[in-house]
Amino acid sequence: MKALIFEGPNIINFKNVNTPKLQDGDILVEVKACLICGTDIRIYRGKKTKGVRIPSILGHEFSGVIVDTGGKIDGFKVGDAVSVAPVIPCLACYSCRHGYENLCLNRTAIGYEYDGAFAEYVRIPKVAVETGNVYHISAEVPFEYIAFAEPIACCINGQRNSPIKLGDVVVIIGAGPIGLIHMLLAKASGARTVIVSEPNEIRRNLAKELGADIVVDPRIEKLNDIVMDYTKGIGADVVIMAIGISSLVNQTIDLVRKGGTINLFAGFSIGDMSPVDVNKIHYNEIKIVGTSASTRKDHQLALNLIQNKRIDVSKLISHRYSLDNAVEAFNKAESGECMKVAIIP
Ligand SMILES: [Zn+2]
Ligand SMILES: [Zn+2]
Structure with missing residues (x-):
């Protein structure tokens, strides 16, 4: 598949890599839209390193369609349009038990510890599926709007x-x-x-x-x-x-x-x-x-607000790029001459 690979501070390259292999309980999502976050730019510039692997695929504000599953998965099937909350809480640590799962002490996240969505496909690991990080979305709302669920x-x-x-x-x-x-x-x-x-x-x-x-x-x-x-x-x-x-x-x-x-x-x-x-x-x-990250409850609420048009994000996207122009997209997003920049694989 085509993907944008982060290879160290100031180095991101568009490459062909293997499509992720699924294990039992995983979901493969074809990415329809992934927004560039300020955090992605800080990682790109070496200003944020926690949880970031080199090389890896960034991108945590995304939406897409399920194209494969590792076995039969309750509630999800090929063809479903989904949004994914990127932060995967452990549900067992002190923070999780006290209502602060966004501050989970064992926190992992898609776009950090797991490869993210600046790619044609993103693997959603079994742990995220089981924790309830995957949400069905309305087919009537554009995928690029749904991708705003994470920042909202x-x-x-x-x-x-x-x-x-x-x-x-x-x-x-x-x-x-x-x-x-x-x-x-x-x-x-x-x-x-x-x-x-x-x-x-x-x-x-x-x-x-x-x-x-x-x-x-x-x-x-x-x-x-x-x-x-x-x-x-x-x-x-x-x-x-x-x-x-x-x-x-x-x-x-x-x-x-x-x-x-x-x-x-x-x-x-x-x-x-x-x-x-x-x-x-x-x-x-x-x-x-x-403030750091968000909970699954916040993600659900954000999706509700977007899908009910209570929060209109349509004017917040100023630029759209394909994956092969993603390096240019990062530079644009960093320039400040834009609002949200979307990668549409
Ligand atoms: Zn973000
Ligand atoms: Zn935890």
């Missing part, structure tokens, strides 16, 4: 950590695909006002088009002044960092109200440090939370 699930998990309530004022730093998904979810949760800060004009315009109430160009406008004017000096209820720049973290403390929550949603690189004003965190009772 991660944003749902993030918003559980920094809950948005009816009437809240929310600030989102960064209007890439993740920032915009957060904006759509915040609106769906009943946020009164969503303020989006983004230096890139194309992204700012799309944020506006998709429903952002206020968009800010941080290069020429003072985000802090705008938030404080709007909230009459109170500050936002929730601030979501949808961009992994650690030097920006301290500024978010001045955007949030007393008792408010800051979510460091986007990933940072290992060892990234940032001085923060601990005095303000203490006296203002500010909560700073992180």
Whole structure:
């Protein structure tokens, strides 16, 4: 089969490799769409290494059709259209037993420990099938929309950590695909006002088009002044960092109200440090939370929201590439001159 092989930092190559061999209980999915995630780019650039094998096939935001199974599998058959939650929890460790399966201590994932979906076919291992990571999907919804289930699930998990309530004022730093998904979810949760800060004009315009109430160009406008004017000096209820720049973290403390929550949603690189004003965190009772991956429950909810058109992802895909142009697709995705980039094998 054709696949994109990650062969080390800054090296990805389009190659012909053996189609995965199935073992008993496995499923083979023909990939119909796989989105490039910010994490894939960080792996490509050597900024994320945990769970990543060399060589391997990346790609964890995907959907497709079952084309083969290792024996008879209850509930699934050849021809079924499916979505797959990539994180496979062990269900037995401390985190799994306490309701945090996204933080599973023995966690494995498709696109990391198992080869991912920047390929014609992806093998879904028996353990993922048995754990309930495979979901039937509606044939009426485009596969590339279904592929958004993973990033939306991660944003749902993030918003559980920094809950948005009816009437809240929310600030989102960064209007890439993740920032915009957060904006759509915040609106769906009943946020009164969503303020989006983004230096890139194309992204700012799309944020506006998709429903952002206020968009800010941080290069020429003072985000802090705008938030404080709007909230009459109170500050936002929730601030979501949808961009992994650690030097920006301290500024978010001045955007949030007393008792408010800051979510460091986007990933940072290992060892990234940032001085923060601990005095303000203490006296203002500010909560700073992180977010990692998602649970199977989040994945199901994300699929429901996509399939019921509660979250419209149609405008979030800006570019589509075939597998043999995937290297170009990665460079495009990294350039920031785009939203989500989809690989359509
Ligand atoms: Zn992702
Ligand atoms: Zn576990």
